[in-house]
Amino acid sequence: MFKAPDGGQWSVSESCPSSSRVIVVVVVIIEVVVVVVELIIVVGVVVVVVAVVVVVVAVIVAASVVVVVVVVLVVLAAAAAAVVVVVVVVVVLVEVIVIVAVVVEVVKVLLLLLLLLLLLLLLLLLLLLVVVVVVVVVVVVVVVVVVVVIAMVVVLASFLYQLFS
Numbered sequence: 001m002f003k004a005p006d007g008g009q010w011s012v013s014e015s016c017p018s019s020s021r022v023i024v025v026v027v028v029i030i031e032v033v034v035v036v037v038e039l040i041i042v043v044g045v046v047v048v049v050v051a052v053v054v055v056v057v058a059v060i061v062a063a064s065v066v067v068v069v070v071v072v073l074v075v076l077a078a079a080a081a082a083v084v085v086v087v088v089v090v091v092v093l094v095e096v097i098v099i100v101a102v103v104v105e106v107v108k109v110l111l112l113l114l115l116l117l118l119l120l121l122l123l124l125l126l127l128l129l130v131v132v133v134v135v136v137v138v139v140v141v142v143v144v145v146v147v148v149v150i151a152m153v154v155v156l157a158s159f160l161y162q163l164f165s
Helices: 018-062 067-094 099-164
Strands: none
Touching: 018 067, 018 099, 067 099
């Protein structure tokens, strides 16, 4: 409702010529289409993020990696979901024709997820390196103990041989 010059009120239909009403209808239709497209893009991003997280979790479980890595993946998935939710809220609140900006934000989120996944892979490789080092140290210690025991047996056998011969 708008104030009329005489102090009364009138509606949009009374104050706008028919061509202006057509423009208003077209703008409203464009806004609805933009919101629907934005929501479709965001749902697509959520589906991609969930698919990536499911694949990564399946690979990690199949590779029998430690439970801590699964917890890290769950935290990363929650963070990714939070980022997507923040993007959705920002896109809906801004409500201007920002398809290009939404695409840029989606690319940024995907690049951030890729960076986080690469960091996770680096952490997994570091964990694998630590496990390999621990295994090598254990093997070396076992070999040294076996060699020392064999040497002691040889010395004892030599001593006993000399003692009884």
